[in-house]
Amino acid sequence: MRSPSSLKQEFLKKWMMGLHIYGSLKKKMSLLERKKAIKLSADIAMASARNGTTCWSRALVANASKDEQDKILVQHILGTESERLMKKVSVLPLMSNKRIRSKKVLRRSYGSIRRAKKSNIAASPPNKVLAISIAKRLVRKRTLLLKSLVPGGEFMDEIALIEETLDYILSLRAQVDVMRSLANASELNNKN
Numbered sequence: 001m002r003s004p005s006s007l008k009q010e011f012l013k014k015w016m017m018g019l020h021i022y023g024s025l026k027k028k029m030s031l032l033e034r035k036k037a038i039k040l041s042a043d044i045a046m047a048s049a050r051n052g053t054t055c056w057s058r059a060l061v062a063n064a065s066k067d068e069q070d071k072i073l074v075q076h077i078l079g080t081e082s083e084r085l086m087k088k089v090s091v092l093p094l095m096s097n098k099r100i101r102s103k104k105v106l107r108r109s110y111g112s113i114r115r116a117k118k119s120n121i122a123a124s125p126p127n128k129v130l131a132i133s134i135a136k137r138l139v140r141k142r143t144l145l146l147k148s149l150v151p152g153g154e155f156m157d158e159i160a161l162i163e164e165t166l167d168y169i170l171s172l173r174a175q176v177d178v179m180r181s182l183a184n185a186s187e188l189n190n191k192n
Helices: 004-025 031-049 055-064 068-078 081-109 111-123 126-149 158-191
Strands: none
Touching: 004 031, 004 068, 004 158, 031 055, 031 068, 031 158, 055 068, 055 158, 126 158
16 A cells, blocks of 8 residues: 555545646636535545555546546546556456356355354344344444445455445545645635
8 A cells, every 4th residue: 555645645636637627628617516525626636546456446437437527637647557447447247247146156055154154043032133223224334325435345255345435545544644734724824
């Protein structure tokens, strides 16, 4: 993993380039369009800083590339690496289906172990069975929530989801730090 300072520098460079490109494409923007430009540029810059090595970064690029105008911005920000990333993006759902299929095969092969565990659970007290089912339901609910929060999370298994979430959090933190530093510098500049 890259150092946080190099990640922040790469993000800032790409983000500023994206804002500049978006500003040159549209001279007059409403507040809503400015907000969209800032968010889109930040998302693409963050994905670009990760070089498409993560599922969430490829999902961000894919989501931004759905709109034709945004696709032009994505290509400008990413430059030569946009073609490489777009190829990786098109493979994303296919890779996840392979994981799901292999999971199903594993479930079938471990069916006898599960049946043995279920018979042990059936012999346990009712409170323990209730606690286990509540815990499983909570884990399932929280996993679904996490999958909805992380870009591309719906295509990930649980282990990949945790790894991607941790990486996504680190990237978001770097993004917030850069934006906060920029806001503080702007505030200091306005006071002087």
